[in-house]
Amino acid sequence: MPDYDKLRLEEMASISDLAHGLSDDQWNHASLCGGWRVRDVISHMCLGYTTPMPSMVAKIGRAGFNVDKASLQGSIDYGSSHSPAEILAVFDSIHRQNIRKGITRFIKPQEGLVDHLVHHQDIRRPLSMPRSMPEDRLRAALDVAPGLGGFVKAKQRTAGLRLVADDLGWSHGDGPEVMGSGEAILLVCTGRREVLDELKGEGVETLRRRMAA
Numbered sequence: 001m002p003d004y005d006k007l008r009l010e011e012m013a014s015i016s017d018l019a020h021g022l023s024d025d026q027w028n029h030a031s032l033c034g035g036w037r038v039r040d041v042i043s044h045m046c047l048g049y050t051t052p053m054p055s056m057v058a059k060i061g062r063a064g065f066n067v068d069k070a071s072l073q074g075s076i077d078y079g080s081s082h083s084p085a086e087i088l089a090v091f092d093s094i095h096r097q098n099i100r101k102g103i104t105r106f107i108k109p110q111e112g113l114v115d116h117l118v119h120h121q122d123i124r125r126p127l128s129m130p131r132s133m134p135e136d137r138l139r140a141a142l143d144v145a146p147g148l149g150g151f152v153k154a155k156q157r158t159a160g161l162r163l164v165a166d167d168l169g170w171s172h173g174d175g176p177e178v179m180g181s182g183e184a185i186l187l188v189c190t191g192r193r194e195v196l197d198e199l200k201g202e203g204v205e206t207l208r209r210r211m212a213a
Contacts, residue, residue: 002140004109005098011116011137012095015042018123019088027084032122032192035072037079039087041119044075046090051102067151110144114152117141118190121183125194138182139168145189146172154189157210161203163189176203 019027019042027039036044051059063070079087093099104112117137124131146163148154160175165182178185180199187195193211196204 002136002143004113004140007137007140008109008112008116009095009098010134011113011120012045012091014134015045015116015120015123016088016092016095018120018129019084019091022084022127024084026127030126032125032194033119036075036122038123038127039079039084040072040075041122042087042091043079043082044071045116045119046087046094047074047078048107049094049099049101049104050090053102053105056102110140111148111152113137114141114145114148114186114190118187118192121187122192133183135168135182138186139170141186142168142170142172142182145186148189152190154191157191157207158189161206164201176206177201178203178207 022038027037029038030036031038031041033041059074060067060070063073107115117133142165145154146158149156158173158178160173162171162173162175162177163185164171164177164179165185166179168182170182178188178199179201180195184195184198188199188207191211196208196211199207
């Protein structure tokens, strides 16, 4: 079994390498996450790792116990009130010291790896800064992503479909086929509509309908 905690930390270090080279305009650029700038995505990760649970619960309560709303507003507030250097100082301390406070204490390393790989592409794609995702991290994430429920909803989204990463020799499930790169498969599992046109197969229209609902 892959060492998911090691892979998670390696992916955070890769995000840090990217972020340290971004201009102010790129930090303020829109990400794939609706309503989130690049700085808000990185702030979101910082908050998940450093906010104690009592504070997190209080923030969610003030948002009417709407987790998505609380996450969006908290990330934007943090991103707006901190400079890129300040955000990166926190982000770097997390992966260098393996800090896991608050909600991340209850998130499995497998899910953390999926989250970080996807957020990395949430940043890179709108900035037109593609990369080849490390195969060990991508394959390990693909092995768990289709089974994730909860807020990710990948399990419901991909139910009854056969997913095929044609660049990795990887597949999952049975049913109408959805074929594409491992990156596109991972992103569509986690609800990124932007990659639908990168996929082919009879199952793509099923995914398109589910994601439009």
